[in-house]
Structure formats: C-alpha cells, structure tokens
Amino acid sequence: MVTMKTTHYILLGAVLLLLSACDKVSPIGVLVSGTGVEDRVKMSNAYYQGHKGDGTMLSGYEGDEYTFLVGADSHLTTDDGRMREMLQIALDNNDLLMAHLGDIADTKAEYYIILEDLIDEYREKYAKKYYAEHYLNDENFSLDKVRYPFFPVVGNHDITHNGWALWSNIFHSSFYDVYVLVNLDPPQLDHFIFLDSASGTLGREQVKLLEQGVLNDYYHDTGEKIIRHTFVFSHTNIFRPRSVEFASTFPREEMFFLLNKFSEWETDMVFLGHVHKWDYQKVGDTEYLTLDSMCEANNPQPGDYLVRVHVKKDGTISWEKVRMNYTKK
Amino acid sequence: MNRIIVILCLLLGTITMQAQNAFIGQHRYNGEHKNEISGYAMAGNNVVVSGYGGFGLSYKRHLTDRWHVGADVQQQWGKQLYSNDVQGGYRLPVWWGDINIDGKLMYNRYNRWNANETIGNLSLTWEMPYFFLRVGESYIHWKTGDFGYTEPLTFTFGFGAMIRPRTNSWNIGLFFRNYDDFYYENWNINWGLNFYGRLTKQMYLFGEFNIRPAGSMSQLASKYETSGKLGLKYVW
Numbered sequence: 001m002v003t004m005k006t007t008h009y010i011l012l013g014a015v016l017l018l019l020s021a022c023d024k025v026s027p028i029g030v031l032v033s034g035t036g037v038e039d040r041v042k043m044s045n046a047y048y049q050g051h052k053g054d055g056t057m058l059s060g061y062e063g064d065e066y067t068f069l070v071g072a073d074s075h076l077t078t079d080d081g082r083m084r085e086m087l088q089i090a091l092d093n094n095d096l097l098m099a100h101l102g103d104i105a106d107t108k109a110e111y112y113i114i115l116e117d118l119i120d121e122y123r124e125k126y127a128k129k130y131y132a133e134h135y136l137n138d139e140n141f142s143l144d145k146v147r148y149p150f151f152p153v154v155g156n157h158d159i160t161h162n163g164w165a166l167w168s169n170i171f172h173s174s175f176y177d178v179y180v181l182v183n184l185d186p187p188q189l190d191h192f193i194f195l196d197s198a199s200g201t202l203g204r205e206q207v208k209l210l211e212q213g214v215l216n217d218y219y220h221d222t223g224e225k226i227i228r229h230t231f232v233f234s235h236t237n238i239f240r241p242r243s244v245e246f247a248s249t250f251p252r253e254e255m256f257f258l259l260n261k262f263s264e265w266e267t268d269m270v271f272l273g274h275v276h277k278w279d280y281q282k283v284g285d286t287e288y289l290t291l292d293s294m295c296e297a298n299n300p301q302p303g304d305y306l307v308r309v310h311v312k313k314d315g316t317i318s319w320e321k322v323r324m325n326y327t328k329k
Numbered sequence: 330m331n332r333i334i335v336i337l338c339l340l341l342g343t344i345t346m347q348a349q350n351a352f353i354g355q356h357r358y359n360g361e362h363k364n365e366i367s368g369y370a371m372a373g374n375n376v377v378v379s380g381y382g383g384f385g386l387s388y389k390r391h392l393t394d395r396w397h398v399g400a401d402v403q404q405q406w407g408k409q410l411y412s413n414d415v416q417g418g419y420r421l422p423v424w425w426g427d428i429n430i431d432g433k434l435m436y437n438r439y440n441r442w443n444a445n446e447t448i449g450n451l452s453l454t455w456e457m458p459y460f461f462l463r464v465g466e467s468y469i470h471w472k473t474g475d476f477g478y479t480e481p482l483t484f485t486f487g488f489g490a491m492i493r494p495r496t497n498s499w500n501i502g503l504f505f506r507n508y509d510d511f512y513y514e515n516w517n518i519n520w521g522l523n524f525y526g527r528l529t530k531q532m533y534l535f536g537e538f539n540i541r542p543a544g545s546m547s548q549l550a551s552k553y554e555t556s557g558k559l560g561l562k563y564v565w
Contacts (some may be wrong), residue, residue, distance in 0.1 A: 037551050104508055156547035165510075199551035200544025206378045236544075240515060243481040248511070248516045248546040253408055256442035257377045259473055283476040 005109065037203035041196055043057035044173040045209060051172075058096055058149060060182040060190065061313055069322065070233070070307045071099035072180070072273030074158060077111050080118050081326040082296050086306060087122040087150070090128065091324060095308065096180065097099075101273035101291060102198060103153025105244030107163035114328055116170050123148040135310070151178055154198045155235040155274065174198070175206060177215050182228055190229040190311065191215075196235035200248045202258075210261060228315060230267045238289045241277040241312075249275075262286050268317055270310065289319070296328045337554070367392040367535070369407075369560025374428040376543070376553050378441070385510065385560070393419050403511055403546025409440035412511040426457035431465075437511060444473040448513060452485055458494035463509035467513040483515050489523075499526040509539065516546040517553070525562075533562040 028083065051142055060066045069090045074083045083104075105111040122145070127135050127146045134141045154174040158167045168174070174196035179189045193215050196206060209215075214224045239259065240249055262270055262283075269287045278299055279290035294305040304321035365388070372382035375452030391397045398417040403410070418431035430453055437446040452465030465485035470476055487506030493499065501524045507514045521539040528534055535557040543553035 026339055040476045156544065156549050160548050198544075198547070200542075200547050201376050201551055201553050203551065204379070207377055236547075239478070240481055243484070245481075245544055248544050251514060251517055251541065251543050252411075252446070252512055253375060253439065253442075254471060254553070256444040256471075257437050259444075260442045262392045263474070280479070284474055302396070 004190075010110040016232065037199040037201060038205045040159070040168075040198075040240070041175050041203055041205040041209070042325075043168065044175040044196065045205075045214070050177045056147075056178045057251065058175070058178065058180045060096065060311070062281060063188075065310050066096040066180065066310045067310050068097045068099065068309050069093070069095045070271050070289075070291065070309070071098045071294045071305065072291035073103040073155065073276055073295055073298070074105070075103055075197060075293065075295040076106075076115050077297070078106040078114065079296060079328060080114050081328070082294050082305075082324060083115070083118060084169065085324050085326045086294065087118070089306065089324075091122065091125055095309070095327045097149035097151060097192070099177070099192070099194075099233045099271065102151035102153045102232060103157040103272055103273065103293075104124075104152055104155065104167075105261045106157055107159070107161045107166065109166060111180040112163075112166040112170065119148065119170070125150050147255070151176075151192065151194060151233070153194045153235050154196055156198045156200070159198055173186070175209070182311075186224060187226050188228045189226055190231070191227045191265075193220075193230065193232045194232040195232065196248070197272045200236055200250065201254055204276060216265070223235040227266075229311065229317065230265045232270045232311075233265050234270075234272055235274050236325060237279070239273060239279050239281050239288060241279040241289060241290065243276050249285060259283055269319070271307070296326060300328060302327060333520060349505070358392060362531075365391075365399075365562060365564045367533075367560055367562035369535075369558050371556055371557025372459070373539075373554055375556075378407040381405055383407075383410070385558075386472040401510065410511070411440065414511070430554040435511065442473065444471055445464075450485060450513060450522070454487075456495075458496065459491055461489045467508075469513060475565040480515075483513055484553040485513055498531050500524060511540070517541065517543055518545040518550075528561075531564050533564075534562055535562060 002007070005307065020173040021269050035144045042108060064172060070087045072197050076083050079175060086098065105115050123143055123146055126142055126148050131146065139306060152171055154167055178192040182188045182190055182191065195202060232236070237249055238295065239246070249255070260285055267286045269289065272290045278292045279292065281288040287309060293299055301325060302325045306322035307319055307320045309317065311318045355472040356406055357456040357553065367387045369385050370382070371385065374380055383403060384397040385401065385403035387399065387401045389397055389399035396417070399407060400415045401413065403412045414433050414435035416431060416433040418429055421428040421430070426550055433450045435448040435450070437448070439446065447470045449468040452463050463486060467483040468486050469483055485508055487504065487508065489502050489504035491500045491502035492518055500527060501522065503522060505518055505520045507516065507518055519539055519541045523535070523537040525533050537557065539556045539558070541554040541556070542550040544551050
C-alpha cells in the first residue's frame, strides 16, 4: 500500500528529527559540518586561555595615530591575488594590524596550503621591515618568534567539509581578543574582540563565556576603567542589505542579544561580512560596517573592498574605504 | 530515487482523489461551527537564554465559510517575550484544495533585550489533503533603544506533509518553514513534527515539536532552538 510506504518514510523522518534534538546526534551536521560551533568554541577557548597575553598586546603609537585594515570574504582558491594585495597594502601603509572577517579560503587543503605559504611570506616581509636588525644580525632570530598581526575570524565556508582542521591548524582559535596599548600611565588599552559566528550563531558555549565576562576586561585592579575603545569582528552579518540576500543571518533573539552585548561593551565599531554586500548602520554609539567580499571571483572589478580605521592619540576614530586593484590573471 | 518518484506520483494521484472532501483537520473549517479557541503550553531550549517556556491563547471567528478573523497572544519566560497579533483571511476553494489568503499584524516585546518588533505578513497558502505550500512576504520593523530599523521585505515560505488526509480525525505531519506563530525569519529554516487528534466532537488535542536551527543557508545548520508545544482546541 502506498500509504504504508509513505508512512514508513515519514516515520523514518520523524525518528531522525527526534534524534537531531539530542546533543550527540545531528543528521544535518553529519552531512555538512564535521565540527559544530560548540566544539569549535570549546577548543578555541582552551587555546585562548592557554595563550592569553601571548603576543596579543600590541603597542599603539609611534606617531599621532595607529591604523588597522579590515577585509572580508576573500574565498581564496588557487588565485591568491586579492589576499596578497591586502597583506601588501597593510605592509606598505604600516597598519598596526589586519583583521579578516571570515571565509578566508574555500575549503580545500590545497587552498589552505596556498594561504599558509602566503602568510609565511608576508610574515618574513614583516620581520624584514620591522625587525630588520634582528632579522639580519641575530643568529638566534626565528620567524616563529614574529607575531604577524593578522587576525582572522572563521567563516562558514572555512569550515564546511571539515575545514576547521585546516583553519585551526593555521590560526588556532576562533574566539579570542587582542589589545593595543595606547597609554602607559594611566594604563589604557583598545580592545579588539574576535567572535566565532561561522555557524550563524555564537552557540551556547560562546554565549555563556560572554555572559561570564571572559572578554570583559574593563577595569584595572585599582577599579579604574582601562579600555578606551572596543572593536568587534565576526563573520555573520546582523543587517541584511537587500530582500534577495540568501545568506542566513542571526535568529532574532540572538540579534537582539548581540546588539545589547555590543552596547554593554561600549563598542565603537562592529565589523561583519558573510553577505557580500556593503552596509552601514549606527546603533546608538556603535557603528556597524558590513563589508563586501574582496574575492576576485565575487567582485572581479577593482573596488573599495577594504576598510582602514584611523585611531588618533586623542581617541578620535575615523575610517575610510581602501581600493583593491587586483584583477584575475 | 525511482522509489521516491513513484511515491510522489502516487501521492499526487491521491491528492486529486481526495480533493473534493471537506476538510476537518486542525486548521480547517467544517462549516458547522463559528468559533474556535485554543490554548497551549510550550517549552524549549535556546542558545541565548537556555531554557524557556510559555503559554499561548488563540481565538478564531468564522464570519462566513470563506472569511475569518482571529487574534493570538503568547507569553514566554526566559526570552521575556510578550506577543500578540490580529489576523484575517479568505479561503478560495479550488478543485484540488483551497487557496488561503491570510494577513497578519503582530507586535512582539522582547523585554529581556529592550526590543520591540512590529510585523505585517501577507501569505498565500495552497492547502491540499496531504500537503500545504505557503509563500508570502513580511514587513518587519524593530526598535531597540533609540534605534529603529525596517528590514528589507522578508520572504516567507512553508511546506508541510501529513500522513493522513486532512479529513481524518487524527494526523501527524512534517513541516519546513521560516516562520513560527510569532516570528518570521529570513533564511533560517525550522522543521519539525506536528500532530492533532479529535478527542470529542468539539475538542482537539494538538502539539508540535520544532527544531529551529541557525545558519541553514550557510550549509552549517546548527542547533539554535528546540521547542515543544501541547494544547487543546475547542470549537462551537
């Protein structure tokens, strides 16, 4: 009987549905994702706690301002042109750090080998520029000691098809923060927070960590507030620029949770990607910049795909779009 | 694959045979009553708030066998979500089922995050004995603090299948959709099971088990919310 067969198929679906409610079983996750956000964040936080303060404090000012460069969704494959251009622009401009908003490479081992080679190449260029004397004269100098200031977050395309193993092998943690020392006495820091939203949600583990205040280093031992500016970087966009965008954004409660959390942190700027369309919003005192994709496949023509932020000594923040000229060979 | 095609063809054949029947399922008006009232309890687990629960109440008045109006309220703890809506619709019988044109105006207060949401939805639902298919558009405006934002129009879609025709006194179904009673998402696709069973001529038991993932279109559908609902409907 047809109805019996149909019933069997629907019952099978029902069993799978019930199983998927268990933490240990996720049929959809088994099909498309080797690592869920909860596992990623647990691994990342373990690394973060073990390495907190390890090369994540940058010195802010040599002149009147420091700058940092932000790019998104490079989707690197065999052509590393746009990624190379971003690293070169930062090197030429003396940007203090670079942030990448995820989907750095499409998930294939060979693409990550290209990416890692590229980062190693620029780590060496960076060392030659900023540690020239050590690089040339110190026999004990090793590139491994150079903290190349490239800070990525993980995107959904980085981790589909078990890409987390590739991504974490290079970048280790998808949940971490970095400080820029802007004043010694009294101590003042600018805070750079990197969140894992590759799965379209922070996941329970990351929400718990945020609520426990893992990233809330607002105050010095004396009780004095030491964070001057806060910048947040993550992959999934909060604002949807157009009706026809098919990218998943955060579920509603999580969107409101994040808007509140960023406000509580007195965040100055939030940088997001994922949707491959530029968008700008200002919520209270917080600016939300959603960056277009810098990938030559998505945007073949030269364009203003990067953002550079200028942070002055007096605390003034301004930003500009930065042009990329690379076109596919 | 061939087996699935055969089953789909046979089901479509069954639909055409069943189409002339009067529906008396959970959502159908049988022409014998004017009023429907339902109440339910729900509970779930959500990434942001962990456990939550709540109650809901619905009323529907059939003005004619084609037109209806209704209103719903819901209160959820955990999220501190207070919701209400008014709605109305028109049923257009067609030989293969019904086309329902429904409009809804909704207000949500997410007290925990000091956010208010106003939503208008217009949907077209093609309801058949074993299946339904819904498409529509939602206008969503939300406000938190002094900031107000109107989202670009949000496409609404839903699909459901049931193991018995809607004429049956009980049923179990499977659904996929990007909305629930009190929210409309963009591309996060809910899916789950629902059921109903007639207890008496005027009383139904109904329930739902709903999985609401995040990141559906990111190819990384991740656990975001799991919830269940159990309620009673009384018609007179």
